[in-house]
Amino acid sequence: MDVLRVHQVSKRYNNYTALNKVSLNIPKGSIFGLLGPNGAGKTSLIRIINQITAPDSGEVFIDDKPLMPHHVHQIGYLPEERGLYPKMKAGEQLIYLARLKGLSKQEATTRAKDWFARFEMESWWNKNIEELSKGMAQKVQFVSTVIHEPRLLIFDEPFTGFDPVNTNLIKSEIRKLRDNGATVIFSTHRMESVEEICDRIALINRSEKILEGPLQSIQQEYKSNKYSVELISAIEDKPSLPSGASLLEAEKKGSTWSLQIQLGKDRPNDLLQHLMPQGTILLFKEIIPSLNTIFIQKVSSL
Amino acid sequence: MSSKIALIIYREFITRIRKRSFIIMTIIGPVLSAALFILPAYFATLPDEERVIVVLDQPTLMDFDRGKDNLKFNYLDPRVYDFEQARAFFRKSGHYGLLYIPSGETMDPDFISRNITLYSLGDINFSTENYIRDQLEEYIQKEKLKSQGVDPEVLARTKTKVRLRTINMEEGTEKESLTPVKMGIGYVAGFLIYLFVFIYGAQIMRGVIEEKTSRIVEVMVSSVKPFELMLGKIIGLASVALVQFLIWLVFGVAIYTLASVFILGDAVEASRITTPGYQANQDISFQVLNTLSQINFPYIIGCFLFFFLFGYLLYAAVFAAIGSAVDKESDTQQFMFPVSLPLIASIIVLIRALDNPDGAIAFWFSIIPFTSPIVMMARIPFNVPWWELALSMVFLVGAFLTMTWLAGRIYRTGILMYGKKPKLKELAKWITYRN
Numbered sequence: 140m141d142v143l144r145v146h147q148v149s150k151r152y153n154n155y156t157a158l159n160k161v162s163l164n165i166p167k168g169s170i171f172g173l174l175g176p177n178g179a180g181k182t183s184l185i186r187i188i189n190q191i192t193a194p195d196s197g198e199v200f201i202d203d204k205p206l207m208p209h210h211v212h213q214i215g216y217l218p219e220e221r222g223l224y225p226k227m228k229a230g231e232q233l234i235y236l237a238r239l240k241g242l243s244k245q246e247a248t249t250r251a252k253d254w255f256a257r258f259e260m261e262s263w264w265n266k267n268i269e270e271l272s273k274g275m276a277q278k279v280q281f282v283s284t285v286i287h288e289p290r291l292l293i294f295d296e297p298f299t300g301f302d303p304v305n306t307n308l309i310k311s312e313i314r315k316l317r318d319n320g321a322t323v324i325f326s327t328h329r330m331e332s333v334e335e336i337c338d339r340i341a342l343i344n345r346s347e348k349i350l351e352g353p354l355q356s357i358q359q360e361y362k363s364n365k366y367s368v369e370l371i372s373a374i375e376d377k378p379s380l381p382s383g384a385s386l387l388e389a390e391k392k393g394s395t396w397s398l399q400i401q402l403g404k405d406r407p408n409d410l411l412q413h414l415m416p417q418g419t420i421l422l423f424k425e426i427i428p429s430l431n432t433i434f435i436q437k438v439s440s441l
Numbered sequence: 442m443s444s445k446i447a448l449i450i451y452r453e454f455i456t457r458i459r460k461r462s463f464i465i466m467t468i469i470g471p472v473l474s475a476a477l478f479i480l481p482a483y484f485a486t487l488p489d490e491e492r493v494i495v496v497l498d499q500p501t502l503m504d505f506d507r508g509k510d511n512l513k514f515n516y517l518d519p520r521v522y523d524f525e526q527a528r529a530f531f532r533k534s535g536h537y538g539l540l541y542i543p544s545g546e547t548m549d550p551d552f553i554s555r556n557i558t559l560y561s562l563g564d565i566n567f568s569t570e571n572y573i574r575d576q577l578e579e580y581i582q583k584e585k586l587k588s589q590g591v592d593p594e595v596l597a598r599t600k601t602k603v604r605l606r607t608i609n610m611e612e613g614t615e616k617e618s619l620t621p622v623k624m625g626i627g628y629v630a631g632f633l634i635y636l637f638v639f640i641y642g643a644q645i646m647r648g649v650i651e652e653k654t655s656r657i658v659e660v661m662v663s664s665v666k667p668f669e670l671m672l673g674k675i676i677g678l679a680s681v682a683l684v685q686f687l688i689w690l691v692f693g694v695a696i697y698t699l700a701s702v703f704i705l706g707d708a709v710e711a712s713r714i715t716t717p718g719y720q721a722n723q724d725i726s727f728q729v730l731n732t733l734s735q736i737n738f739p740y741i742i743g744c745f746l747f748f749f750l751f752g753y754l755l756y757a758a759v760f761a762a763i764g765s766a767v768d769k770e771s772d773t774q775q776f777m778f779p780v781s782l783p784l785i786a787s788i789i790v791l792i793r794a795l796d797n798p799d800g801a802i803a804f805w806f807s808i809i810p811f812t813s814p815i816v817m818m819a820r821i822p823f824n825v826p827w828w829e830l831a832l833s834m835v836f837l838v839g840a841f842l843t844m845t846w847l848a849g850r851i852y853r854t855g856i857l858m859y860g861k862k863p864k865l866k867e868l869a870k871w872i873t874y875r876n
Contacts, residue, residue, distance in 0.1 A: 152874070189663045191857070216663040220859065222656030227456070238448055239664040283660070 140202070142167045142291055142322045143188065148197030150183050157183035159346045160197065165324065165339070170317055172333045172354070173326040174430060175343035181326045182219065184343070185293055189216050201291070212241040215289035219296040221280055223268045229279050230255070230264035233286060240287035247286070254282040258308075277305050285316060292316060293324045298332050310336060330430035342434055349437055354430075361433045365426040366407060368398040372418030381405055381413045395421065445665045446673045453648070453677025458684065467685050471692055492537040492569065497527040499544040500553060502580050512569060514540070531560065538565060540573065550584045619735060623822035624795045626736065630745050630818040631791040633686075634752050635784060638814075641682050641753060642760035642780075646773065648674055649764030649856070658856045667853035671765075672845075675757040682753060683746075690742070701734075736822065744821045747834065752814025755841045756780065758848035765855030766863050776865065787815035794819035808833050810840030847872055 145163040149156070158180045165171045173181050186192045188199055190211060199206040201213065223232055230251055237247035255261050258278050268276055277300070285292065292313070298306050314336070317323055325333045334354070341351040350357065365387070371394050372378060378396060380386060383403030390397045396418070402410055411423055428436070457463055492512050496503065499519045508514040515536070517527050524541060531539040539560040545552040557577060559565060583593050649671075652658040661670055763776040790812060794803035798820040807817040807825075813833045817825070854871040855863075 153870070186857075191659070191662050191667075211664055214663070216660070218656075218659035218663070220656045220659050222660070224652075224657055225655050235448070235452060236660070236664070239445055239661070280660075 140167055141165060141200075142202060143324075144200040144203070145184070145188070146198045146200065148184065148187060148194045148199065150180075150187065150192070150194050156346045158187075158194070161343070161346075161348045162197075163341055163348065163351065165322060167322055168317060168320060169338045170313070170323045170325065170336055172330075172337035172340040172430075173324055173343065174330050174333070174340055174434070175328065177328050179328075179343045180346040181328075181343055182295060185216070185218075185295055185324075185326055188293065189214060209241075212287060213290045215240075215284045215287065215292045217280070217284040217292075217294045217297060219299070223276060223280060223283070225269035226267055228265050228267055229260075229271065232268060233279060233283055236283045237286045240289075242287055250286050251282070254286060258282070273300075274302050274305055277301055278308075281305075281309055281312070285312075289321065291322050291324070293326070295326045296329075297325060297327065298329070330434065334430055340430065342430075342437060344434075344438055350433070357433065358427050361428045361436065362425065363428070364402045366400045366402060366410065367422065367424045367426050368400060368410075368414060368420070369395060369422040370398075370414060370418040370420050371395050374417070378414060378417045381409055384410060399426070443669065446669050446676070449665065449670060449673025450677040450680065453674050454680050457644075457678070457681045463681070463685070467688050470685075471689050494538045494540050494559075494569075494573070495527065495531050495534065495536050496540045496542070497522060497524065498540075498542045500542060500548055502542055502553065502584065503576070504580065506576060506580075509572070512572060528560070532562075535562075537561065538569070542577075550581050550588070554578075554581050619822075622736065626741060626822045627795050627798075627819040628791065630741070630821070631815045632788070634745075634749050634814050634818060635788055635791075637682055637686075637749060638753055638756045638784060641678050642756050645674060645678055645757050646760040646764035647770065648678075649761050649852075650767065650770055650773075653765070653768060653856060653859070662853075662856070667856060668849040671758070671761050671849055671852050675754065675761060675845075678757070679750065679753060683750070686749070741821055744830070745818060748814040748817055748837070751834075751837045751841050755810060755814070755837065755844055756784075758841075758845040762848035762851040762855065762868070765852040766858075766868055768859060768862075772862055776868075779865075783811035784815070787812040790816050791819050798823040798825075804829070808836060810837045813837055850874070 141164045143163070143165040145161060147160045147162055148158055149160055150158040161180070161184060163173075163184075173184070175181055183192070187194050188206075190206060190208065201210050227235070233251040233254070234244070234247045237251065238244060242250070255264060260275065260278060263271060263275060263279070268279065271279070284294075294313075297309070301309065313323055325337065327333055337354050339351075339353050340357065342349050370378065373394070377386065377389050378398065380400065383405055385401045385403075387399040387401050388397075389399075400410065407423075407425065411420070414420060414423075490511070494508070494512065494514050495517060496514045497517045497519060501519075503514070505516055506514055517530065522530065524543075527539060527541065541558045541560065542553060543556050545556065554577070559570070559573060586593060586596060652661070658670075665673075759780055763773055763780070766776065767773050787806065790802060790806045794800070794806065794816050797803060803816060803820055806812045807820055808829070814837065817830070817833050821830075850872045851868050854874055855868075
């Protein structure tokens with residue numbers, strides 16, 4: 140079942156179209172990448188899902204029910220422009236934000252304490268946010284996003300501003316949340332940063348969705364029969380290839396050749412067989428196109 | 442009201458009440474303003490250092506007048522001292538001044554009056570100069586009357602002091618008119634509203650800017666509606682202002698009670714003492730307290746609370762909208778001008794309205810919502826017709842609702858805009874955006 144369904148959503152500001160009839164389906168338990176360059180309309184879409192703004196036309200469904208005010212309690216949102224009240228104590232602030240998400244005072248307090256213990260930050264409870272280091276404040280911010288155990292988590296440019304240690308911590312926490320049944324949306328223009336963790340993606344460019352689907356099948360669809368090969372060879376000349384295959388790149392370091400080969404109609408096994416007598420094969424791998432490459436290819440083909 | 446607004450109100454309230462600046466302002470505010478009124482009056486009653494004027498009175502015009510409390514006349518014997526000697530004496534003595542009254546050939550009062558000179562080593566203060574002139578005029582007049590054959594004793598007896606009592610006949614209750622006291626109340630009330638609107642309005646604006654610069658605002662609006670956030674802030678600060686005002690009210694009542702016990706008690710004592718100056722002083726405080734007790738305070742305080750609250754609310758939303766439109770406080774100036782204008786106009790009209798509470802200017806400015814909270818307070822102590830009061834109140838509430846709605850629309854667009862310095866025209870455009 141789809142946790143979130145966006146149907147033909149459009150949004151205009153004066154003469155500027157932020158979103159043009161965008162539709163998305165986000166299945167329960169997936170990690171979804173909402174990808175596209177800056178200004179493509181990602182944040183506009185996220186603000187609509189969070190009911191910060193309303194669409195000019197189109198609809199949004201959560202569990203097949205039209206978006207309602209109470210749905211904000213089921214969403215955890217970490218905006219790109221994020222922060223906390225600098226003069227408020229960390230613990231107090233967490234409780235405040237949790238209560239605004241509908242938790243009772245007791246519940247908010249218990250959960251906040253749990254999270255502080257889990258991230259080993261009990262000693263910060265009574266410190267003002269402005270006294271914390273940036274990394275510490277980021278942890279508090281992350282906890283504030285997930286403390287009400289939302290079923291849908293939305294992270295806008297999640298890894299900008301987080302240091303590598305926190306990035307890994309948060310990635311692993313997010314996976315845990317997904318394993319416990321939450322659905323996660325990552326919105327970013329840095330496509331390579333989420334490639335490894337997304338199940339599904341949608342590409343947005345200039346207010347329109349241009350591609351959507353499971354990451355693997357998209358990559359399968361966009362791969363172009365290219366292979367990367369490394370082999371140790373005694374001979375000085377470039378390794379010879381079967382007819383129909385062409386050499387895209389060739390580089391020799393010491394006695395090791397690094398090759399990129401465009402295969403024609405042959406199967407990869409034929410290439411491998413042809414190469415084997417010429418030296419010792421260190422690596423033989425199909426080149427899977429990166430999301431960046433797919434995006435550029437898709438945009439230029441439109 | 443949703444529980445979320447209540448939460449926001451509570452946070453705004455508690456974080457501000459806890460601030461050291463609130464506690465300090467609440468205590469120091471009234472002390473400072475009291476000092477502003479009381480200190481000059483107090484200093485005026487302090488005895489000045491004694492000044493001595495050396496007098497060389499050749500015609501014995503001044504009858505060896507001893508002067509007053511802090512201004513003494515010391516006479517040089519004209520048979521011993523001539524003018525040059527008197528000057529030399531004055532130089533050495535270091536006294537305040539030397540008054541030289543020459544007799545001339547004929548003792549002609551007109552000649553004398555033209556030739557009196559006051560010498561000094563520094564500047565003579567104004568009140569001293571006036572006092573001496575008045576005294577001399579009186580003495581010369583006496584001389585002239587004597588020369589015309591009028592006995593000064595007779596003249597003294599014919600002098601009568603009139604005490605004019607003014608009585609307001611309105612509404613059948615003939616009371617001594619309380620006009621000056623009422624003017625004082627109207628002025629203080631109007632001015633307080635002016636101050637509160639500015640101080641607390643600026644605080645709201647700063648609070649909104651702070652939420653923008655700390656980037657908390659988008660986190661917040663993912664949980665609550667922007668309008669709720671704005672309203673929570675406005676009401677939260679209103680309750681802070683009310684608490685502050687109530688603390689001052691309690692102070693005020695306490696001081697009033699204490700003052701009436703002491704001064705009214707003293708006044709009875711004072712009537713037995715015959716020192717005229719002292720008596721007059723006590724009379725005034727006695728009268729003020731006496732008239733204060735005749736004023737309808739519950740009515741005035743009730744009206745004050747209403748205009749105070751809605752005046753603040755009307756402007757608060759506008760201040761919030763301004764805060765939402767900018768990234769830093771220094772960018773607010775272009776928007777502050779149109780907001781300050783009616784407030785400053787109110788203060789100017791307030792003074793005129795106190796003079797003439799039923800005039801056309803006072804009437805209109807007390808009906809127009811942007812000036813009515815301040816100007817109406819000038820009229821309230823003077824019994825405003827009930828329909829005018831009601832009209833003003835209805836307009837004010839209506840304006841508050843409209844402005845808050847408009848400001849809310851600017852606010853919800855403004856808080857999510859970064860790095861832009863919008864013009865007034867753009868703000869107007871934001872109003873028409875669909876949410």
